[in-house]
Amino acid sequence: MKVTVTNGQPLLDIGETGLTGKVLVSSADNVGFMVYDVSLGKGQVATLKPYESGYNHTYYVMCGTASVISEKGENVTIGPDTVMAMDADTTTTMTVSDDIRLSIGYVPKDPDHSPARFTIRKLSELEGTTGDRNMFWISGYSRRYLVKSDGYNMTVTNTTLDPNTMSPLHYKNHIEAVFMFKGSGKYVWNSGEDSHAYDQEKHDGTMFLINGHEAHNIYNDDKESQCICYFFPALVGHETHYFTKETTGHSVYPKDSEK
Numbered sequence: 266m267k268v269t270v271t272n273g274q275p276l277l278d279i280g281e282t283g284l285t286g287k288v289l290v291s292s293a294d295n296v297g298f299m300v301y302d303v304s305l306g307k308g309q310v311a312t313l314k315p316y317e318s319g320y321n322h323t324y325y326v327m328c329g330t331a332s333v334i335s336e337k338g339e340n341v342t343i344g345p346d347t348v349m350a351m352d353a354d355t356t357t358t359m360t361v362s363d364d365i366r367l368s369i370g371y372v373p374k375d376p377d378h379s380p381a382r383f384t385i386r387k388l389s390e391l392e393g394t395t396g397d398r399n400m401f402w403i404s405g406y407s408r409r410y411l412v413k414s415d416g417y418n419m420t421v422t423n424t425t426l427d428p429n430t431m432s433p434l435h436y437k438n439h440i441e442a443v444f445m446f447k448g449s450g451k452y453v454w455n456s457g458e459d460s461h462a463y464d465q466e467k468h469d470g471t472m473f474l475i476n477g478h479e480a481h482n483i484y485n486d487d488k489e490s491q492c493i494c495y496f497f498p499a500l501v502g503h504e505t506h507y508f509t510k511e512t513t514g515h516s517v518y519p520k521d522s523e524k
């Protein structure tokens with residue numbers, strides 16, 4: 266487990282993108298994908314492009330708004346809780362209308378999948394749906410913007426954690442990076458020996474990179490929390506957890522091939 270609190274992190278160059286941001290999952294972490302936290306001010310213009318050749322790129326808007334124009338002239342407005350995904354051959358130009366904060370993911374393209382060049386999904390399109398993109402996982406909902414069939418080679422979610430819940434989880438078949446950006450609580454792992462809190466009032470984001478497939482328990486405080494979850498490899502979509510207060514052991518998402 267590697268925990269990174271955003272506050273105080275330096276702004277570093279992001280690969281070949283020309284952007285700078287805080288590193289939350291780096292190439293040196295060697296988990297198959299990278300995650301950066303990037304803030305841009307009103308009026309700034311940025312080119313959104315791959316980390317380096319061959320990388321798909323995804324943008325979760327945590328706050329703010331911007332207009333984005335693709336090389337083919339598509340023009341979209343993005344706002345809070347919108348995810349924009351682009352394949353490795355796609356570059357767009359973003360003009361910030363209100364100070365914007367993005368959680369950006371970079372992942373090498375999978376040669377066996379050809380995703381759409383450009384995909385935009387809003388949280389409101391996923392909330393309340395009954396399919397695989399809005400899965401109840403016992404302690405909340407996982408709203409899945411990108412799943413395996415989208416072809417971007419990574420899953421990006423907005424996941425809620427209900428008040429006063431304890432969730433025993435174990436990702437044996439995936440690497441998960443959880444960016445807690447709303448609410449408070451704590452992660453406990455290593456049979457209770459290690460723990461780290463998340464608290465929006467103290468830090469503006471805490472990344473839990475579960476890089477050793479550690480079994481862990483999440484204790485969420487008395488308000489709903491929200492996180493952005495990155496999964497590599499991508500979730501098929503219908504994975505969910507099963508546990509009760511009486512369950513012993515941790516809930517696991519199966520391997521794609523076992524579904």
Ligand SMILES: CC(=O)NCC[C@H](N)C(=O)O
Pocket residue numbers: 402406407408422423424434441443483492494
């Ligand atoms: C934080 C966490 O792992 N919650 C369980 C749900 C899971 N992350 C998902 O979004 O599928």
